[in-house]
Amino acid sequence: MKKKLAVLSICSALSFSLIVGVQSNQTKAATEKEHYVIAYKGKLPGNFSETISKAGGNVERVIHEIGIVEVASSDPTFLSNIKQDTNIQTVGRELEAYLETDPDNKVNFTPGNPDGGKITLDPNADSYWDKQWDMQRLTHDGDSYELNDGNRDTVVAVIDTGIDFSHPDLKDNADLAGSKTFVPGTKDAWDKNGHGTHVAGSIAANGKVKGVGPELTVRAYRVFGATGGAQQSWITDAIVAAANDGVEVINMSIGGWRWMAHNLGEKGDSASMVAYHRAIQYAIQKGVTVVVSSGNDSKDLNNLHDMQAYWKDTYGLDIKGPSRVVPAQIPGVITVSSSNEWSTDHIAFYSNYGNAIDVAGPGGDNGPLYDSLFRADPKGNYLNKRDFTYRTLSTYPSYPVGGGNATTQFSDGQWHGYSYLHGTSMAAPKVAGVAGVIKAAHPEYSPAQVAAAIRQSAIDLGKVGADPLYGAGEANIYNYLLNDN
Numbered sequence: 001m002k003k004k005l006a007v008l009s010i011c012s013a014l015s016f017s018l019i020v021g022v023q024s025n026q027t028k029a030a031t032e033k034e035h036y037v038i039a040y041k042g043k044l045p046g047n048f049s050e051t052i053s054k055a056g057g058n059v060e061r062v063i064h065e066i067g068i069v070e071v072a073s074s075d076p077t078f079l080s081n082i083k084q085d086t087n088i089q090t091v092g093r094e095l096e097a098y099l100e101t102d103p104d105n106k107v108n109f110t111p112g113n114p115d116g117g118k119i120t121l122d123p124n125a126d127s128y129w130d131k132q133w134d135m136q137r138l139t140h141d142g143d144s145y146e147l148n149d150g151n152r153d154t155v156v157a158v159i160d161t162g163i164d165f166s167h168p169d170l171k172d173n174a175d176l177a178g179s180k181t182f183v184p185g186t187k188d189a190w191d192k193n194g195h196g197t198h199v200a201g202s203i204a205a206n207g208k209v210k211g212v213g214p215e216l217t218v219r220a221y222r223v224f225g226a227t228g229g230a231q232q233s234w235i236t237d238a239i240v241a242a243a244n245d246g247v248e249v250i251n252m253s254i255g256g257w258r259w260m261a262h263n264l265g266e267k268g269d270s271a272s273m274v275a276y277h278r279a280i281q282y283a284i285q286k287g288v289t290v291v292v293s294s295g296n297d298s299k300d301l302n303n304l305h306d307m308q309a310y311w312k313d314t315y316g317l318d319i320k321g322p323s324r325v326v327p328a329q330i331p332g333v334i335t336v337s338s339s340n341e342w343s344t345d346h347i348a349f350y351s352n353y354g355n356a357i358d359v360a361g362p363g364g365d366n367g368p369l370y371d372s373l374f375r376a377d378p379k380g381n382y383l384n385k386r387d388f389t390y391r392t393l394s395t396y397p398s399y400p401v402g403g404g405n406a407t408t409q410f411s412d413g414q415w416h417g418y419s420y421l422h423g424t425s426m427a428a429p430k431v432a433g434v435a436g437v438i439k440a441a442h443p444e445y446s447p448a449q450v451a452a453a454i455r456q457s458a459i460d461l462g463k464v465g466a467d468p469l470y471g472a473g474e475a476n477i478y479n480y481l482l483n484d485n
Contacts, residue, residue, distance in 0.1 A: 037271035055081035070233035134362035140478035150213030160196030169207030192226035201395030212433025226402030251432035253425035293424035301354035338363030357471035363427030
């Protein structure tokens with residue numbers, strides 16, 4: 001498969017971006033604890049813990065299967081000391097992922113449309129299907145459910161912020177017992193943010209809203225808390241654990257432009273990049289299909305100059321030479337751009353693009369008026385021109401959470417656990433749901449076969465044939481099932 005690029009976003013309801021674990025603008029005290037990733041050349045040597053301790057570090061996480069160790073140290077000489085170990089391929093400060101809030105949270109706004117009308121839902125409605133334009137299109141107005149809506153033996157891992165296991169649309173097929181957290185200091189995988197629950201609903205909700213495979217099982221591998229970051233090794237650990245647990249599909253609505261400048265070490269890939277690469281390859285070798293988001297920066301992922309200019313303009317740093325973004329640039333993953341409701345020629349205004357894209361998934365946007373204004377002047381302020389009904393409706397925690405990204409109001413003024421969100425974070429799980437249903441129909445398929453099936457059954461949008469916006473087209477589970485022999 002093609003190499004992939006994934007990042008997230010200036011505009012998704014909640015976007016993940018990876019930031020390097022390098023020195024901040026403020027000088028760090030020498031005694032402050034740093035986190036490091038060590039990638040050994042092969043199997044972990046029997047004395048690795050002792051060697052790390054002598055170098056001034058403390059082992060915090062060990063991923064035996066792929067020879068990766070996370071270390072904490074306040075010793076400023078640790079890095080130079082541990083590099084003397086000839087068993088090590090590469091070692092470096094750990095890259096970290098952070099949750100970023102939507103720019104909408106920085107302004108006072110009422111979710112609505114350009115005419116000022118509020119977007120509300122009736123809490124007493126039996127179904128919100130009429131508002132799920134994305135699912136209507138993916139399933140041919142629900143016809144795919146009659147052919148195959150998945151099964152409980154097929155598990156899609158959601159590596160994210162967790163899941164609301166009590167949500168009425170998820171409680172029957174969200175696997176609480178099998179879910180895990182990789183966030184230190186937490187004991188469960190309950191969602192305290194909202195992002196993961198929205199993603200899970202897009203895959204397998206079965207209630208007032210529907211997912212692509214309402215009978216699929218979703219399982220949370222929590223790597224983010226309500227706020228704050230995730231060490232890269234937490235994500236790597238989650239990928240390996242999900243593969244060991246025998247899941248069929250992994251969804252990662254995760255990315256990060258900020259990995260670009262610092263994922264190359266002195267002699268090649270940084271340790272965090274090596275860890276990510278090994279984890280994904282480990283999962284693929286275990287038969288797991290890995291689906292990732294392309295990101296929401298409106299950038300050509302294959303244009304190094306474009307990426308360098310973006311990094312310089314946004315973060316004030318220069319990128320020297322080639323660099324890569326994970327997880328989507330790692331070979332073997334399925335990278336997803338975001339399509340919208342109103343156009344078959346233009347992907348969502350925020351979506352990244354390029355020949356790294358495999359397929360598109362309906363992730364929604366703010367409507368054609370906002371799109372036209374944004375494309376004319378991307379730096380303008382058009383928040384009052386957004387129409388939230390063009391976003392995608394899915395599950396959201398039925399209890400208060402810290403993410404602050406809920407965008408939906410209800411006619412009774414109460415909170416009922418649904419929200420309109422948009423982003424490639426919302427596009428990727430649609431494709432993960434398609435992959436899950438394909439695996440339910442053909443459990444013998446390899447990840448490469450699943451990816452091929454998704455591409456071959458996609459609806460060709462944009463230019464005829466594969467193109468940089470939609471890849472092979474917009475994924476469509478009905479089209480696949482209708483032609484499955």
